[in-house]
Amino acid sequence: MKMKWPAIRFGCLLLAGAALTAFPASAQVAQEVETSTAGPSSSISGVQVAHTAQRTTVRITGNGEFRYQTTRLEDPARLVLDFVDTSLAVSRHTVPSKYAPVRGVRLWQSKPGLSRVVIDLFKFVPYSVQANGSELAISFVPPAAALLPAALPAARKPVKQNLASPKVPQMPLPPSLTGKELAFARPANEPASPEPQNPPADAQQPAGSAPAPAKKYTGDPISVNLKDVDLKDFFRLIHEISGLNIVLDPAVKGTVTLVLDEVPWDQGLDIVLRNNGLNQEIDGNVLRIATQDTLKREADQRRDLLKAQSDAIETVTATRVLSYAKADSMVVTMKKFLTARGDVYADVRSNTLIVRDIPSSIPKIDNLLRQLDRKSQQVEIDARVIQASRSFAREIGTLFAYSTSTGGNVFGGNTAVGTSPISRTVLLPFTSPALVVGTAVQTPGTPVAVQMPLATNLVTSGAPTSGLSYLFTSPNFALDFQLSALESRGIGKVLSEPRGVTQNNEKLTVKQGQKIPIQTTVNNTVSVQFIDAVLMLQVTPQITADGTVFMDVTVENTQIDNGIARINGTPALDTQSTETKVLINDGGTVVIGGVVVSNQATNINQVPLLSSVPLIGNLFKHTSVTVSSQELLFFVTPRILPG
Secondary structure (H helix, E strand, O other): OOOOHHHOOOOEEEEEOOEEOOOOHHHHHHHHHHHOOOOOOEEEEEEEEEEEOOEEEEEEEEEOOOOEEEEEEOOOOEEEEEEEOEEEOOOOOEEEOOOOOEEEEEEEEEEOOEEEEEEEEOOOOOEEEEEEOOEEEEEEOOHHHOOOHHHOOOOOOOOOOOOOOOOOOOOOOOHHHOOOOOEEEOOOOOOOOOOOOOOOHHHOOOOOOOOOOOOOOOOOEEEEEEEEEEHHHHHHHHHHHHOOEEEEOOOOOOEEEEEEEEEEHHHHHHHHHHHOOEEEEEEOOEEEEEEHHHHHHHHHHHHHHHHHHHHHOOOEEEEEEOOOOOHHHHHHHHHOOOOOOOEEEEEOOOOEEEEEEOOOHHHHHHHHHHHHOOOOOEEEEEEEEEEEEEEEEEEEEEEEEEEEEEOOEEEEOEEEEEEOOOOEEEEOOOOOOOEEEOOEEEOOOOEEEEOOEEEEEEOOOOOOOEEEEEEEEOOOEEEEEEEEEEEEEEEEEEEEOOEEEEEOOOOEEEEEEEEEEEEEEEOOEEEEEEEEEEEEEEEEEEEOOOOOEEEEEEEEEEEEEOOOOOEOOEOEEEEEEEEEEEEEOOOOOEEEEEEEEEEEEEEEEEOOOHHHOOOHHHHHEEEEEEEEEEEEEEEEEEEEOOO
């Protein structure tokens, strides 16, 4: 009977002397089951879970003599029993359990003639198996009575055996292996059949598996000890292990020395290939191994062949009228998907793309245009710009004049400071000479209106809103005091609502304001340019897959500043602006930014020395307090329009 390695899930192979050893007896049984045309000789008809004598027992009953293998698997803990030459004749494939440590039992037919029973456990405890013909009993010690983990039986490790067997005629020992040390081992307690096509998730992980590396290997674990073995002979061993047909490139040469212990065979193959500068190609069940130079040369030849075939094809011309996209904006994108012989042009007038390329490229261009030439969603942008201003001013001023007269001496203020706005009437002494007032001559004893020179002049700069005056006069002394006060408050608000609709990923620009002409002279040529003094909103919306809107926003508010002197008639400009990118829900409102400008000024004019006197010093001061603030806020609300 001819035997193939792929049919042997687990076993042991030893190459020594001049022949390959035969396979283990259990593996031979599995092979016989696979190749036999007769039906299974035994069947499983029932599974029960019972608890007796401080033990939990799983009892498997059926017909015929059971032949099986057991495997312990971790994460989660479970005991797997594989029955060869056995069929399932049960009404249900899951058996629940109420007794620890057994959680339940699962059964399925992995392939014709091979049946699997998985006993799920809460934790591993010592167990024993008793077989009696067509009945099998697996007994577990409950967790309360279980021994310490250190006393549990150790898991069996793969061993290297020397099994005596007849020589396999179809695979003679390569001469280069004679006298070399070569051992091949597999775990003897692993299942004898492959995993089913869709086994339960808990049963898919092989025994003793580690977390998957970056590159996942799925081959059976092997142990290999090779020394100076020819590469060609190593690949023949891979053929026997994997069941793949292997073809070697003539340039494959060299020897291999390696020691592997419980390593997946495909990982070992990958390591050998990398060490020898080789690479592999899989076509069905044929594995081709060649040098990297050979594969690169073949890839270049295939590319040259495809290019030559493409160059031999006559080009065709196709026109495609676009509905939503602009033809000239699609040219750059389309060129990236044409062959080296292809080209594309845009007719702006008819919004048409003209494509010239080999016939096989036209369907790809059509498919791409169907994806790109689509109706874009539209977004309504509703913005609000709020300008708020506040002002406060307070001013207190005084005016003081006095005069004394004794005989021929007069003492009082100075007309250089000013004169009092209030005049008083006095009689000219008879001893005084005649006084000319305007065109009239005033003689002694005549009443005369006199405005006294000021000693202090600290009146308010603006029109006062309140005031107080005191005037005293006598032949020898006169006093004039005036107090003026001013206070004002102001609040202003300007609301602008620029609004517009734009397509997805297209910029919306809204402006409102003035254009200021500026005259310039260059090379004796007079030209006029216009500068915007406007409120401007620029928004580019992008609708995301989640239905939110990502916006690129620029808001600018530029106004003429009359507080700065003009230069050649050109005014100064006052600008507030913000630029940002923000993500917001459909219909939500976001505050893009705000600009707050605050000004506060306090001015004091005073009389030296006298202004420093407590309390009274306030009569010799002019105090002005001015506070102003301006605030600019931007609110933006996007709304995705239906359709």
